[in-house]
Amino acid sequence: MAETERTIQAIAVSPGVAIGRILRVDRSGRDVEIRRIAEAEVPDELARLKVAIDLTRRQLTRLRDDVRDKLRSADAEIFDAHLLLLEDKMLLGDVEKRISRDLLCAKSALHGSADHFAKVFEGMADEYLRERAVDLRDVVVRIADNLTPEKAVQANNTGDRRIIIANTLTPSETVRLDKKRVLGFAVVTGSATSHTAILARSMQIPAIVGIPAELLETLGATDRIIVDGYSGKLIINPDDRTEEAYQTKIRSTGKLIEELAGERDLLPVTRDGFEVELAVNLESAEQYEDACKAGAHGVGLFRTEFLFMDRLHIPDEEEQFQIYKKLLIAAGDAPVTIRTMDVGGDKFNDTIYQSVENNPFLGLRGIRLALYERRDLFDIQIRALLRAGVYGNLRVMLPMVSSIREILYSKRIIAELQQKLEAEGKEHVKRLTLGIMVETPAAAMMADNIADLVDFFSIGTNDLVQYTMAIDRGNERVAYLYQPSHPAILRLIRNVVEAARARNIYVCVCGQMASEAIFAPLLLGLGVAELSLAPSALAAVRRVIRSISLHEAETAAEKALRCSHSGETIDIFHELLTRRAPEIAGFLD
Amino acid sequence: MENTEQQRDSGTGCVVAEVRISHSLGLHARPAAQIARLVSGFQAKVSMTKLSDGLSADCSSVLSMLVLAAGNGTKLSIAGEGPDAAAAVECLVRFFQDGFDED
Numbered sequence: 001m002a003e004t005e006r007t008i009q010a011i012a013v014s015p016g017v018a019i020g021r022i023l024r025v026d027r028s029g030r031d032v033e034i035r036r037i038a039e040a041e042v043p044d045e046l047a048r049l050k051v052a053i054d055l056t057r058r059q060l061t062r063l064r065d066d067v068r069d070k071l072r073s074a075d076a077e078i079f080d081a082h083l084l085l086l087e088d089k090m091l092l093g094d095v096e097k098r099i100s101r102d103l104l105c106a107k108s109a110l111h112g113s114a115d116h117f118a119k120v121f122e123g124m125a126d127e128y129l130r131e132r133a134v135d136l137r138d139v140v141v142r143i144a145d146n147l148t149p150e151k152a153v154q155a156n157n158t159g160d161r162r163i164i165i166a167n168t169l170t171p172s173e174t175v176r177l178d179k180k181r182v183l184g185f186a187v188v189t190g191s192a193t194s195h196t197a198i199l200a201r202s203m204q205i206p207a208i209v210g211i212p213a214e215l216l217e218t219l220g221a222t223d224r225i226i227v228d229g230y231s232g233k234l235i236i237n238p239d240d241r242t243e244e245a246y247q248t249k250i251r252s253t254g255k256l257i258e259e260l261a262g263e264r265d266l267l268p269v270t271r272d273g274f275e276v277e278l279a280v281n282l283e284s285a286e287q288y289e290d291a292c293k294a295g296a297h298g299v300g301l302f303r304t305e306f307l308f309m310d311r312l313h314i315p316d317e318e319e320q321f322q323i324y325k326k327l328l329i330a331a332g333d334a335p336v337t338i339r340t341m342d343v344g345g346d347k348f349n350d351t352i353y354q355s356v357e358n359n360p361f362l363g364l365r366g367i368r369l370a371l372y373e374r375r376d377l378f379d380i381q382i383r384a385l386l387r388a389g390v391y392g393n394l395r396v397m398l399p400m401v402s403s404i405r406e407i408l409y410s411k412r413i414i415a416e417l418q419q420k421l422e423a424e425g426k427e428h429v430k431r432l433t434l435g436i437m438v439e440t441p442a443a444a445m446m447a448d449n450i451a452d453l454v455d456f457f458s459i460g461t462n463d464l465v466q467y468t469m470a471i472d473r474g475n476e477r478v479a480y481l482y483q484p485s486h487p488a489i490l491r492l493i494r495n496v497v498e499a500a501r502a503r504n505i506y507v508c509v510c511g512q513m514a515s516e517a518i519f520a521p522l523l524l525g526l527g528v529a530e531l532s533l534a535p536s537a538l539a540a541v542r543r544v545i546r547s548i549s550l551h552e553a554e555t556a557a558e559k560a561l562r563c564s565h566s567g568e569t570i571d572i573f574h575e576l577l578t579r580r581a582p583e584i585a586g587f588l589d
Numbered sequence: 590m591e592n593t594e595q596q597r598d599s600g601t602g603c604v605v606a607e608v609r610i611s612h613s614l615g616l617h618a619r620p621a622a623q624i625a626r627l628v629s630g631f632q633a634k635v636s637m638t639k640l641s642d643g644l645s646a647d648c649s650s651v652l653s654m655l656v657l658a659a660g661n662g663t664k665l666s667i668a669g670e671g672p673d674a675a676a677a678v679e680c681l682v683r684f685f686q687d688g689f690d691e692d
Contacts (some may be wrong), residue, residue, distance in 0.1 A: 078618070081618040081619055081651065084625050088650050088652045089649065089650045089653075090647070090650040090652040091650075117652065117656070121656075123659075286649070520624055
């Protein structure tokens with residue numbers, strides 16, 4: 001019980017402090033303990049099984065087609081056999097019986113069936129047939145892996161809230177975390193700008209990444225830990241003094257947050273009278289109300305890929321239309337910037353596009369995937385957006401643009417869909433406000449040419465930093481090179497701002513950089529007048545903007561543009577922040 | 590069709606034929622999958638029974654056929670029931686005669 005305190009330095013990705021016991025989430029799904037369900041849960045569990053089977057079917061079909069193209073068709077038939085096993089009445093009947101009669105969760109039922117039939121096969125005289133147990137196990141493991149992890153997290157029915165410890169959490173797993181049961185999380189892989197970290201911030205759950213993998217084995221359910229989402233520290237079995245210090249920190253942070261919340265109706269205006277537009281980044285329309293309470297003016301980035309995350313179904317045109325319409329009406333005159341689905345990289349490849357790429361971040365993602373792999377989904381989304389646009393101040397932006405051709409092609413598709421809607425007599429926007437995400441160095445460098453074709457730029461700093469610095473943002477070994485304040489990034493941003501000014505179009509920054517108190521003055525100084533942030537960052541950034549003058553921000557930014565490395569630019573803005581808003585700077589230490 | 594006999598019981602609409610597996614691997618996953626696929630093209634309900642021990646399997650379920658553990662040389666009776674039972678059974682009989690039609 002009286003273990004000695006131990007501190008491990010990891011990487012902070014979502015602010016806040018969590019103190020509590022741990023809950024380990026095991027994704028492999030094998031050797032999990034048998035979980036029983038209540039009779040009332042049976043229909044849900046059967047539905048979960050069906051969803052996982054549907055997803056497995058799509059994956060296997062894709063695999064089969066890939067193999068058929070590359071290898072002999074006889075090899076592809078192995079996957080055909082797997083596909084048939086997937087539909088097999090005897091297997092599914094057995095699994096379903098284990099769920100509805102034995103009241104087992106889908107995962108336990110699947111493994112129970114696999115064990116049962118494996119025994120039958122293993123008892124066979126014929127060696128070849130004995131090995132069929134492997135095929136069966138393969139299919140069952142695939143289905144089990146595709147079960148939504150929701151219930152695994154909810155399996156914590158001890159009632160108390162826990163800190164999740166895992167090797168990795170995917171974005172879809174993160175959004176399914178039940179905030180009421182989760183205090184925070186600490187994972188082995190990831191970085192500050194991985195989508196999982198972005199989600200943790202938006203859900204306001206303290207999180208750290210980069211903890212040592214061996215902790216997964218050594219930490220037990222009785223260990224008490226502290227996750228410090230400000231400094232990145234993980235403290236195991238803290239002594240009373242440490243815990244008291246953290247409780248004090250939680251209280252003082254709470255006080256400042258309360259104080260800042262009282263400022264939500266104040267305009268984000270600098271001391272010399274320059275008004276900044278502060279919008280929010282959202283993953284779902286439901287978050288908008290909370291964002292408004294925090295004082296947001298409009299939506300600078302609505303990440304629609306999260307609509308496609310649920311494996312149950314892909315929303316059709318009507319459903320998307322209703323979602324966009326509702327959001328636009330809620331926002332009134334305030335602009336709502338909706339980004340067309342940005343699938344790929346680390347986001348939801350499994351639902352939309354199943355393929356293994358060596359370099360997913362450099363592969364088929366964003367607008368590339370929309371135009372050349374899933375035109376069907378892109379068309380549906382554009383139609384829904386065009387129709388919803390009449391209900392408010394809609395702006396649409398395209399993700400991951402690296403070539404002017406992609407913009408021209410998209411505009412042609414939009415024009416065609418407008419004609420179709422016209423012919424069908426459906427109400428739609430005739431003149432769509434269209435912009436692009438500037439997140440590749442190519443787009444940033446070509447901003448002057450691109451500015452002739454679009455109505456606005458939105459700089460996605462997370463990807464822009466990743467692609468400019470040539471680092472994989474999920475790789476903790478090169479994470480130190482993730483430097484938003486690197487002069488190379490500042491020069492690219494400046495280039496975009498100047499191109500936009502020359503054509504009189506506007507620029508917004510919607511990447512993580514905009515949410516960081518230290519960088520808000522830097523962005524203003526570079527000429528960005530619109531920031532779109534995580535709702536949780538609104539209060540602090542508003543306070544910082546109100547504490548500085550545009551003039552001093554510009555002077556500091558001019559200096560930063562001439563720096564040779566990011567450390568110098570951080571020094572300049574850290575000094576500015578400490579001088580003007582020391583209470584906010586205190587957060588960073 | 591020389592070495593198989595197909596019998597139709599006009600009372601029940603049931604068609605039965607006998608086959609012998611001639612493939613070194615027996616009735617393994619790939620042919621079982623092909624049988625299931627072939628059968629899905631017919632309305633008839635088709636099953637197979639091992640003559641040696643009377644165990645039977647549903648020809649639309651790969652798993653139930655594999656559970657038979659029918660090795661090379663196993664004799665099976667194939668039974669179809671339904672409007673196109675005769676055609677379904679004939680199709681399977683040919684598949685067995687061709688040694689599962691593999692390279």
